[in-house]
Amino acid sequence: MSTTVLEGKNIVRDYHIGGGLFTGPRTVHAVKGVSFKVDKGKTLAIVGESGCGKSTLARIITLIDPATAGDLFIDGNKVDIVRNPLTKEMRRKVQIVFQNPYGSLNPRQKIGDVLGEPLLINTDKSAAERRDLAMKMLKKVGLGHEHYNRYPHMFSGGQRQRIAIARALMLNPSLLVLDEPVSALDLSVQAQVLNLLADLQDEFQLTYVFISHDLSVVRYIADDVMVMYFGEAVEYGSRDEVFADPKHSYTRTLFAATPRADVASIKARLAKKKAA
Ligand SMILES: Nc1ncnc2c1ncn2[C@@H]1O[C@H](COP(=O)(O)OP(=O)(O)O)[C@@H](O)[C@H]1O
Numbered sequence: 306m307s308t309t310v311l312e313g314k315n316i317v318r319d320y321h322i323g324g325g326l327f328t329g330p331r332t333v334h335a336v337k338g339v340s341f342k343v344d345k346g347k348t349l350a351i352v353g354e355s356g357c358g359k360s361t362l363a364r365i366i367t368l369i370d371p372a373t374a375g376d377l378f379i380d381g382n383k384v385d386i387v388r389n390p391l392t393k394e395m396r397r398k399v400q401i402v403f404q405n406p407y408g409s410l411n412p413r414q415k416i417g418d419v420l421g422e423p424l425l426i427n428t429d430k431s432a433a434e435r436r437d438l439a440m441k442m443l444k445k446v447g448l449g450h451e452h453y454n455r456y457p458h459m460f461s462g463g464q465r466q467r468i469a470i471a472r473a474l475m476l477n478p479s480l481l482v483l484d485e486p487v488s489a490l491d492l493s494v495q496a497q498v499l500n501l502l503a504d505l506q507d508e509f510q511l512t513y514v515f516i517s518h519d520l521s522v523v524r525y526i527a528d529d530v531m532v533m534y535f536g537e538a539v540e541y542g543s544r545d546e547v548f549a550d551p552k553h554s555y556t557r558t559l560f561a562a563t564p565r566a567d568v569a570s571i572k573a574r575l576a577k578k579k580a581a
């Protein structure tokens with residue numbers, strides 16, 4: 306039996322841009338009525354070129370920004386995305402990882418405190434418990450106890466993204482939204498972080514919304530794929546369906562472009578996993 310963790314219905318977001326000296330006010334229709342559904346332990350990939358509305362949708366799903374219209378359900382509960390009052394429970398349930406982990410990490414905060422902070426704000430756990438949980442999470446994302454007292458600048462890009470993922474998981478969320486999480490990393494590091502995300506998903510039955518413009522990454526990580534084009538979902542289905550028979554002309558153009566990720570090392574891992 307599959308459980309639906311996330312469901313969006315006809316989500317719309319307009320941005321109203323105030324007029325300047327020579328231009329009148331205008332409206333950008335960033336997201337034009339998008340619907341989707343993600344079951345527990347699965348990954349929905351959202352793919353499309355820059356400006357098609359992916360990050361806008363990510364911010365709506367994670368309740369950072371309000372929607373203009375539409376319905377959202379998380380763990381079957383309706384969330385008011387238009388009025389958007391962020392409750393403590395929802396802050397715990399939905400987490401986001403951005404493309405640039407350095408921008409989202411406080412340079413003056415030690416990693417141990419970065420990981421302990423969500424617990425400090427949202428739970429009653431003692432300092433000792435927070436430390437213990439942070440240490441455990443460091444290990445889960447492939448870092449060690451020795452990293453606990455270090456600052457963000459002492460890490461590589463890939464390690465910083467591991468830290469951002471660790472922080473996102475501290476509150477045991479239902480849903481993780483990843484907005485271009487590996488796009489700023491070197492190819493070999495991309496593969497490592499993708500493998501980590503796949504392992505964490507298996508271990509914790511995590512549900513992902515994974516945003517990317519890179520189809521080789523999407524092909525590896527996705528169960529379902531939604532292709533966005535100028536704010537609309539022009540294609541939506543299982544990964545195999547969408548890749549085997551892209552319906553929309555934009556998707557066919559997109560698929561004709563060269564993939565970037567380190568497919569060889571990703572394939573090697575999949576083979577290893579199958580053998581195990
Ligand atoms: N805060 C904002 N104010 C006005 N327009 C915005 C804002 N954020 C995004 N947009 C516009 O909405 C559209 C979608 O942007 P975005 O969601 O960032 O796309 P993507 O993440 O796919 O690159 C773009 O036309 C962008 O310029």
Ligand SMILES: [Mg+2]
Pocket residue numbers: 359360361
């Ligand atoms: Mg974006």
